[in-house]
Amino acid sequence: MIKALRGWFANDISIDLGCANTLIYVCGQGIVLNEPSIVAIRYTEDNSAYDIVAVGDDAKKMLGRTPENMETVRPFYNGRIVDWPLAEKMLKHFLEKMINAAWIKPRSRIVVCVPGDTSAEERRTIKDTIKSVTRVKEVYLVEAPIAAAMGAGLPIHxxxxxxxxxxxxxxxxxxxxxxxxxxxxxxxxxxxxxxxxxxxxxxxxxxxxxxxxxxxxxxxxxxxxxxxxxxxxxxxxxxxxxxxxxxxxxxxxxxxxxxxxxxxxxxxxxxxxxxxxxxxxxxxxxxxxxxxxxxxxxxxxxxxxxxxxxxxxxxxxxAKDPLTCVARGAAMILEKSLQKSKKVSVATQEQVENA
Ligand SMILES: Nc1ncnc2c1ncn2[C@@H]1O[C@H](COP(=O)(O)OP(=O)(O)OP(=O)(O)O)[C@@H](O)[C@H]1O
Ligand SMILES: [Mg+2]
CATH class of the missing domain: 3.30.420.40 (ATPase, nucleotide binding domain)
Incomplete structure (x- = not known):
């Protein structure tokens, strides 16, 4: 019933794609996903390919406990994408969870913060992946420090x-x-x-x-x-x-x-x-x-x-609740500054990179 009701509304969503943790925040609802950015893989016998065994919480439980033919991988590290095919699969896995729970609808708006050292091309690829998986048209990127500052309540204006x-x-x-x-x-x-x-x-x-x-x-x-x-x-x-x-x-x-x-x-x-x-x-x-x-x-x-x-x-x-500042702050930017009916504040207009 709740899921059906949720389906009527297009939620505004923020995603903090961190190297250690991925957080997804639904405006008016709060954090709905908070999982380690980790993927567990199992190699085929000849080591030429692999299957995904677990993602997020389930993958973290396997850290240091995998047999020889398995590995736990962090697709983002040191502020960069180190393995895009795995990062893409992890991102799709989290997005599909959100779609199945009816948090993300095609009319939703999504703002995403990506690891700091990702290139412009990688950012575009992340945005395109989100668009194609969710069918959401309005996907924005925002600088993580600005989002974190908003979430921490700093007077950046x-x-x-x-x-x-x-x-x-x-x-x-x-x-x-x-x-x-x-x-x-x-x-x-x-x-x-x-x-x-x-x-x-x-x-x-x-x-x-x-x-x-x-x-x-x-x-x-x-x-x-x-x-x-x-x-x-x-x-x-x-x-x-x-x-x-x-x-x-x-x-x-x-x-x-x-x-x-x-x-x-x-x-x-x-x-x-x-x-x-x-x-x-x-x-x-x-x-x-x-x-x-x-x-x-x-x-x-x-x-x-x-x-x-x-x-x-x-x-x-x-800051209060320091692990969620980026996700909460990004959602605040989306709520306050991307409402077309409102005048967009100079701060976020400069920081939000449009599609
Ligand atoms: N009480 C604590 N004391 C110290 N470290 C902690 C504590 N709780 C969590 N951490 C650490 O915080 C880190 C994760 O923080 P956070 O979620 O902010 O990272 P991230 O944003 O995903 O990573 P990055 O900023 O590198 O992209 C992990 O190393 C975790 O062990
Ligand atoms: Mg972070």
């Missing part, structure tokens, strides 16, 4: 600078915005995935033990911190000893995790520092006054705001 740090899975995007435009931006090839890769390296060096990516990510989320906690916490970790090859367990504490994360945190601080150095003085003064804003999954690392303040002397504030 004002004559004051906003600095946004989006710590995603494999990239950290640092953007300075003012008067509706991007003044400066840079994309570091380091993100929250590198925190857990660093944890894996740390265990190899200090415990001669191998742990899987899923375990390392769980440790990062459960006890990761950028700054010492009031109370040191401990966790028992299971892995495989590199020498004996047998499963072992050992206890790590939160201070060891800080030590493991430090090299990645330093790269992020260095990146922010470089952008600040290039920021025009008036805007830099604004930023030092109002601070910077953090979005993306990596900003959920405990005390990362305190770490930034300590290292750079500028306050950093975590």
């Amino acid at each position: 004002e004559a004051t600078a906003s600095m946004l740090i989006d710590i995603g899975g494999s990239t950290t995007d640092i953007t300075v915005m003012s008067l509706n435009g991007i003044v400066l931006s840079t994309s570091l090839k380091v993100g929250s995935d590198h925190f857990h890769y660093s944890i894996i390296d740390y265990f190899k060096r200090n415990y001669q033990c191998l742990v899987g990516e899923a375990t390392a990510e769980q440790i990062k989320i459960e006890m990761g911190t950028a700054f010492p906690l009031e109370e040191v916490t401990e966790l028992s970790v299971r892995g495989r000893h590199m020498g004996h090859g047998i499963p072992v367990s050992f206890v790590v504490n939160s201070n060891e995790i800080i030590e493991a994360l430090e090299p990645v945190l330093s790269l992020i601080i260095h990146g922010i520092h470089s952008v600040l150095e290039k920021t025009p003085p008036e805007l830099a003064a604004d930023i030092s006054k109002v601070g910077m804003d953090l979005v993306g999954g990596g900003s959920l690392l405990r005390n990362i705001d305190l770490y930034i303040k300590e290292e750079l002397g500028i306050s950093a504030k975590l």
